Ligand code: AMP
């Protein structure tokens with residue numbers, strides 16, 4: 637399905653201009669308009685899925701494989717030391733465009749720290765309960 641009101645559907649279809657890095661029948665990879673670092677790219681499937689929970693297994697496999705290929709190319713071509721693969725689902729998780737996409741963010745030596753969080757502590761009994769709650773919903 638494609639959604640005419642969805643900006644990433646329209647970018648993936650080539651109806652709205654973008655700076656493309658790669659394209660095939662199922663995906664377009666573009667540079668992010670507000671890059672967190674030089675070369676920040678987005679993998680967009682051409683089909684519309686609102687987030688990861690809607691994406692079929694095969695498409696998801698191809699999308700993440702492509703993210704790895706693009707990251708490797710960034711290391712070769714841009715000289716980044718590594719890269720983060722980030723994927724947001726839901727407003728609270730920072731998703732702002734509700735068409736599934738994968739961020740590939742190059743990381744340069746001496747660059748700013750990003751995609752980080754403060755480690756908490758875990759109570760073993762509580763952890764067991766939480767794991768059981770998740771397991772029962774799978
Ligand atoms: P998220 O917050 O994970 O939904 O990511 C959405 C990303 O899309 C942000 O990093 C935006 O900078 C980027 N973005 C929004 N509109 C465009 C656009 N027209 N072209 C390229 N990137 C865009």
Ligand code: ZN
Nearest residue numbers: 642645684735
């Ligand atoms: Zn869409």
